[in-house]
Amino acid sequence: MRAETPLRSETPLLSVQGLTVTFDGFTAVSELSFDLYEGQTLAIVGESGSGKSVTALSIMRLVTLGTRAKIAEGQIFFRQPDGSTIDLVQADEAELRKIRGNQISMIFQEPLTSLNPVYTAGNQVVEAIRLHQDVTKAEAYQRAFEVFERVRIPEPKKRLKEYPHQMSGGMRQRVMIAMALSCDPTVLIADEPTTALDVTIQAQILGLMRALQDETGAAVIMITHDMGVVAEVADDIVVMRNSKLVETGNVFDIFEKPTAPYTKALLASIPRLGSMTGKSQPERFDLVDMDAPV
């Protein structure tokens, strides 16, 4: 929860309306709607298989890649920097390629595997820059150096020349963030960016992302199952379960007065300091009737 929330602009930057994604008849995301506003962080929370990642990949239109997935219904309106609005569901590949990495970029869960093992870190960032900007190799390299500095990579000059396998997980995730930010996107989608990292590095990466968001003004969609992460970074929250929207709203409201029983259970699942006082053993978690009407 952030102390100051910037004033919301009237029209959302990204608006998902009635999104339905199916895999061979199985519905992975059903009738999902939410809005993302400029400079804000929206957290999509839910358990494994609730449709969080599918939602993220649908926004990038990467969900149909190598799978039988289909965006069956819905619109995803995205306001481009030039002011025009585009429906990402209807956009063709060429338009999408211009948007991906340039206006909307994505950070993946596994920093260990999401960098190409045969190129140096610098090379990969340079490639990302040159895909979208008409610059020389030297200029792109200089820009990559600056982005590396911005994501607080120590000794950026040396790191630019290193291969992914020479770096630690946290460092690789910083490179991924650098690559995602290299073209100054307006929306950054982070799909469980800290799940594969240990706790101290998690805190660093979350802190870094927040600092970068303040610097660049990008809107962030944070996908996570960790309510602690949500509390740390989010402005708004979308709770998902079984491919459906459970509850959405301001993070303060949801944390203080959750209405859906599932959200209550999710919040109650966070261990609290002192909750074990006077008990010799951990207790069974109370079963909640998740499907009870709100």
Added chain:
Amino acid sequence: MAETDVHGMSDGQELPDPHLDTSRLRQAPAKYQGLRMFMRNKAAVFGAVLLIAILFITFILPIFVTGDRTERVGSIHLAPGAEGSTTFGTDYLGRDVGRIVMQGGSATLKVAGLAALVIVVVGTTIGAVAGYYGGWVDNVLMRITEFFQVLPGLLFAIVIVALYGASTKSIVLAIGLIAWPTIARLVRAEFMRQKNLEYVKAARAIGASDARIIFKTILPNTMPVVIVQSTLVMGGAILFEAGLAFLGLSNPKDLSWGFYIGANRTYFLSNWWGLTFPGLMIFFTVLSLSLIGDGLQDAANPKLRGR
């Protein structure tokens, strides 16, 4: 929760990992590390030296050794070292075996090299496209691949050479058409495995096109496989060319190794040197190529570097 400042470490201080001593890795510049890995494989270095020696014998040495190889230098069937003979003996026409073997190599190596190039380029491209796109593209391309795979290789090559004549072009074409399916299937399998990996998804997420993902993102990752296979293919092409030439399907003027073995076959019982020396050249060339392939496999894999 802005007051709980957990991101105080955002100045980028990574905790040092005591188990990972990376200082040694960073000493050598990246571009020499592949060479270093190669040099560490003694067998591969031996193969490289052998290949350089063979290339020297077939391409450089003939410049300095004067005299026509078809010229008669003494009596026929003189053993190496016999009186009036040459170092490597004379053949059934009294020609110098050493000189013929030395000069015949260039024809063999040229045909085999060109054929290997055709095989690798065609095989890799078809395998990459089939593996990446899958679906009906894969189906069509794989049926074509299978068609070429079930063709009886030698017969098919004989037909091609019979139709188009025993020129370099037709022999290269014949070997190329027979041998590309192996590489295509290998590259396809590698693409099918790699295309679902996270880094490919990440490449697409930064806006890369299909062509870029195939050739710049995935293909370099399949290179260890392709390089090793292509050295084997090269060896195979040399053997195949020798086989065709042995049957007389090569330009007789080239006097390539295989052709010369075929020509000396009749006198095998009394004249062992006419077959043995060109045979040894073929053997050592193929051996050196497979040893080099082994070394290249280590060198092309960045994960093995610095170990």
